[in-house]
Amino acid sequence: xxxxxxxxxxxxxxxxxxxxxxxxxxxxxxxxxVAEDRLAQLTAAGGTAAHTPADAARNADVVLLAVRDQxxxxxxxxxxxxxxxxxxxxxTVILTSTVGPEAARTTAARxxxxxxxxxxxxVSGGPLRAGNGDLLIVVGADxxxxxxxxxxxxxxxxxxxxxxxxxxxxQALKAINQLLAGVHIAAAAxxxxxxxxxxxxxxxxxxxxxxxxxxxxxxxxRGARMVETYENDAAPEVKSRLDIFVKDMGIVxxxxxxxxxxxxxxxxxxxxxxxxxxxxxxAQDDSSVVTVLSPKSPKPPKPEQTPQTPNSPSQNGA
Numbered sequence: 493x494x495x496x497x498x499x500x501x502x503x504x505x506x507x508x509x510x511x512x513x514x515x516x517x518x519x520x521x522x523x524x525x526v527a528e529d530r531l532a533q534l535t536a537a538g539g540t541a542a543h544t545p546a547d548a549a550r551n552a553d554v555v556l557l558a559v560r561d562q563x564x565x566x567x568x569x570x571x572x573x574x575x576x577x578x579x580x581x582x583x584t585v586i587l588t589s590t591v592g593p594e595a596a597r598t599t600a601a602r603x604x605x606x607x608x609x610x611x612x613x614x615v616s617g618g619p620l621r622a623g624n625g626d627l628l629i630v631v632g633a634d635x636x637x638x639x640x641x642x643x644x645x646x647x648x649x650x651x652x653x654x655x656x657x658x659x660x661x662x663q664a665l666k667a668i669n670q671l672l673a674g675v676h677i678a679a680a681a682x683x684x685x686x687x688x689x690x691x692x693x694x695x696x697x698x699x700x701x702x703x704x705x706x707x708x709x710x711x712x713x714r715g716a717r718m719v720e721t722y723e724n725d726a727a728p729e730v731k732s733r734l735d736i737f738v739k740d741m742g743i744v745x746x747x748x749x750x751x752x753x754x755x756x757x758x759x760x761x762x763x764x765x766x767x768x769x770x771x772x773x774x775a776q777d778d779s780s781v782v783t784v785l786s787p788k789s790p791k792p793p794k795p796e797q798t799p800q801t802p803n804s805p806s807q808n809g810a
Contacts, residue, residue, distance in 0.1 A: 581607030632661030
């Protein structure tokens with residue numbers, strides 16, 4: 493493998509675009525996304541736009557998939573004009589999406605029929621860290637596939653943990669990560685909701701508690717965005733959609749059920765995200781789930797100004 497592998501990135505969403513932008517500063521990068529504005533941002537950063545996944549993958553040594561779910565994975569790889577049509581045998585697909593262990597194993601088996609290797613490498617850390625090469629990446633792959641993917645992964649990860657030799661192993665550890673993250677966000681939402689119910693300033697609560705034993709990355713990060721939800725008329729910037737946690741907590745509870753492991757906290761958090769989705773928050777930032785527990789109060793209307801007369805009640809002291 494060349495130290496500057498030609499890399500195709502399929503999916504330029506919240507994580508895909510900063511990852512592709514970082515890679516484009518070091519490697520030849522060709523990308524596909526359905527959003528023209530995101531393709532334009534990548535080309536401005538030195539990448540090349542493609543019209544289909546197959547076009548993006550045509551000359552690639554490595555394909556990095558950064559799509560939302562398994563349905564999009566299958567479309568990007570195996571549908572008409574999918575990347576598997578043009579990828580040469582011996583190329584490597586890096587699966588960064590959270591899709592669950594079984595889906596990763598199925599994808600790897602289908603790619604193997606084309607002579608294509610798979611690195612199961614779900615990522616965690618958010619868009620800012622993706623652009624800075626500061627992601628946590630957990631990997632399931634054999635040595636050959638991992639060696640081929642290393643130049644790409646090393647540019648994106650500050651922490652790279654090889655969990656096991658099979659696709660699906662990385663997904664298993666990522667599911668545990670999402671269990672913790674999802675429960676922490678739900679707990680932060682409960683804390684902010686209770687603070688508001690007690691008449692406390694949520695900003696003060698977050699700033700005080702994030703430094704103590706009750707603090708966590710999710711409480712500090714999402715807690716600040718929950719405060720922003722109440723302080724501003726507009727919803728906060730979408731950094732991680734709520735429906736991502738609907739998907740991910742579904743994966744967590746599903747594999748826990750199959751393993752006969754009770755996960756009561758994860759199950760409760762899953763219900764909160766489902767409630768958020770049902771109330772129309774699916775495409776909003778996941779921090780907006782706090783409004784399920786403590787709805788935003790509409791601003792009271794300004795009172796109408798009534799002209800005063802000498803005989804008005806206010807003048808007469810009534």
